[in-house]
Amino acid sequence: MSTQADSKAQTVWRRRVFYIPGYDPIHPRRYRELYRKEGAAQAAISGYEIALSPKTTKGPYGWHVSATMGGQKVQTDVEALVWSDIVRDSMSHTIPATYGALLRTAWAYIGTGALWRLMRLRKGPVIAALYPVLMLLVQALLALGAGFGLWRGVTALAACCAPSVAGAAPYLGLVLGLGVAWGLLHWFKKQDSKFFAYYLMHDYAYSARHRGGNPPELEARMAAFGEQIAEALTQAFDEVLVVGHSSGAHLGVSILADLIRAGRVPAQGPELSFLSLGQVVPMVSFLPKAWRLRADLAFLSQREELAWVDVTAPGDGCAFALCDPVKVSGVGCEGQRWPLVISAAFTQSLSAARWKELRWRFFRLHFQYLCAFDRPKDYDYFQITAGPLTLGARYDGRGASRSRIETAVNKFRSVVP
Template structure:
């Protein structure tokens, strides 16, 4: 590893470049900077660390940046965060209105079923299976309810069935909206719909953006400032990180073999689900990343996260006999890191559970996003090739 001492022989702060790709989220990236500034003091109070998050600033094309200074267990780190943006693409692909979300459901449900995802997750990722089942079950129940109401109206008076049937689609949308406000079934439907669409017909703008991300990764390594460059992908941002890293390796085959460590960090990922949908370009990217052992790979995915592949190996169905230590897993045990009340609250909301990876915990001595992303330790210890 790079020698972490200054010219006077004193140990200096660990230097990290963190390139972070958010998930399938139409919000401005300012929401993620705000999350850092709000959650850092909470985590510091729990862990006893010092975490100072700087102001956000534009950081080139499709990027937002800020710095993070930390002191943990008497050791310092300086992290330059670059959030790589694709929220503009998400907004362009986002299904507008409940009717479009509902109308798209048969396509993604059919794609998941045809790819064997329901069978796989029912056996090995129960939380995800329940999440996949929730939107179609809710919709089926609403349609069935409206059909029963129309039938009852028809039996009472044949003419009454006509206005009831006409009002049924509006009632279904209204009820869906009410349920969605409690369990975020619309959000998970958006994500699953995107995964199915992108596998069947990947738009060129996605490849172009991942090419930009790849070049930013190479530039961060070539800059020479950092001891470690981490490409982090949260949720479906993990898919983009894999694509970008594979592209970077095509442009720079010796990436990660120099004095600067390069590590892929995936959080709350569903990589094997995207691969199962028949996305051959993505499967090829996964194989490229798996084969390049000069690039470290750490994965933090909870077994109970309903919007992830849970305990299914990230390379399931892609590599015949995947290495159990690639990626190196650091599975968060949120039930032991949060108070009982807090954990029960996020269990009722898949979106809240999913974002817990990027938030403070209530209790110390476990998964710590700020130590992982901006702490004084390398994600994976290795010697330069």
């Protein structure tokens, strides 16, 4: 099978990729192994060669990729920009703290009216946001129900079979009931690798805690990421590609906006490219204090210093599929150039059998952008990150998806406090 590189002149021989993950507490080796496994699968399907080896650049975590596509050889260094330690620290370790976060997060989205406006865009990610709230409430009700049932049972049993201790039975039943309720809540928490209720609750709570603003520790980490990208832009690469997945997409927007404002993107340096995947930008930009993000979206959308392509898919129920993150946030303008909004079209780029296998695995589908497609169209993560074309060259002349959503439904559109 031929690749797109067959019909276009090579523009990349050396590339630097910076991958910004979403809200994920897992060690970044997961992304290297995912790249290794899925890259090999896509290479076998699409008829090119791709191989991983240890990293050759500075940075805390990354890998090197050697690829041959359409007879064109490319060397790529990938760096995962790690903030999983911040994620882990932000995840409340106690049950009461998690339920407290539930109440604050619900108020942040419902009290401001953001939830109802988000539902006008895509119901999938809103349902995903409501899921942990409902699941945690169900768990609490089941625990309380079990505890109440035990209390009533002990009281009734004592009244029937041991009248002499019937007066103390309610107190004993209360202690036992509370113990059972607490034990059941702990059991649910230990089973969260199956339910994902605590994990998702912490995810949404992290953005809602500051009503759309970035916590200081995240701002400091973003500045450090910017330094790494700025250094790469001074080196002998043909392209510096920033990939932001899920929550990492809006981090990428702000990091790149800061670099351009500071004049740190050299005119004669590598091509600067930004690929946002499975973005959930409205979950943050629709909150009242997301002034920085809205300003960065407006700024980045007009710049000539980069090419920005936004890829989502209606089959991904966790993303705001085909929603132009700039326009729906209410900060689009006449001079908007970016992003180019396109669909990964899961139902077309995956075979019927593969789609049937994955369609109800919502979290797995949210990572499909980083994986192999058995019927690939013009989106191929491995050709983008390891192939012989810059992002801009690859999608030059490609129109935006006709079914994209551009309606400005955000209530909060100011870019300054």
